[in-house]
Amino acid sequence: MDKSVLVANSDYESFLDNIETIVDAEEKEQLRELLENNTSIKITTHIAKEKKATIKAPFVVTFPENLMTLASLGITPRELKVTAYLLTAMEFGNLLFFSQKQACADLLIDKASMSRIFKSLHAKGVLVEHNGHTYVNSNLFSKGLKQGMTKERSQHLKNAQSSSTGFKDTH
Numbered sequence: 001m002d003k004s005v006l007v008a009n010s011d012y013e014s015f016l017d018n019i020e021t022i023v024d025a026e027e028k029e030q031l032r033e034l035l036e037n038n039t040s041i042k043i044t045t046h047i048a049k050e051k052k053a054t055i056k057a058p059f060v061v062t063f064p065e066n067l068m069t070l071a072s073l074g075i076t077p078r079e080l081k082v083t084a085y086l087l088t089a090m091e092f093g094n095l096l097f098f099s100q101k102q103a104c105a106d107l108l109i110d111k112a113s114m115s116r117i118f119k120s121l122h123a124k125g126v127l128v129e130h131n132g133h134t135y136v137n138s139n140l141f142s143k144g145l146k147q148g149m150t151k152e153r154s155q156h157l158k159n160a161q162s163s164s165t166g167f168k169d170t171h
Contacts, residue, residue, distance in 0.1 A: 060142060061145070062140070066140050070124065070126065073165060075124065086127075093144065093152070093153035096135060138157050
């Protein structure tokens with residue numbers, strides 16, 4: 001729906017007082033100059049229902065260049081499988097809350113093999129340790145966008161960042 005308003009030059013001050021909610025100070029001043037010079041103006045607004053883009057399944061952002069670097073480090077199929085599992089356990093900000101015992105049961109991997117996989121994922125820079133917390137490296141994957149996070153989760157995302165194995169900084 002479009003709606004147009006013609007502004008009478010004689011009553012432009014009250015119009016300008018009420019327009020502050022839809023224009024910034026610079027635009028308001030431009031309008032004032034036009035109206036003071038008896039220039040006819042027409043303001044048209046467009047009103048439409050906002051369409052929200054939604055993704056219904058959980059997702060993470062992947063940084064392809066660093067994923068290629070990970071591939072060049074020789075990630076094994078089992079390490080990739082565990083990494084994919086960890087992405088499902090990862091919180092916003094890349095903090096991991098998981099049980100290695102549960103991961104073994106869910107992925108049908110024995111405890112000794114899982115321990116070796118975790119050690120390798122740490123060595124390859126997929127997993128990052130910081131202040132007693134384990135993170136998925138946010139230079140590879142990110143759950144959530146920094147600008148939409150709380151300060152705490154944003155700090156976790158920063159803590160999760162490591163370029164120790166050649167990954168480029170992504171944020």
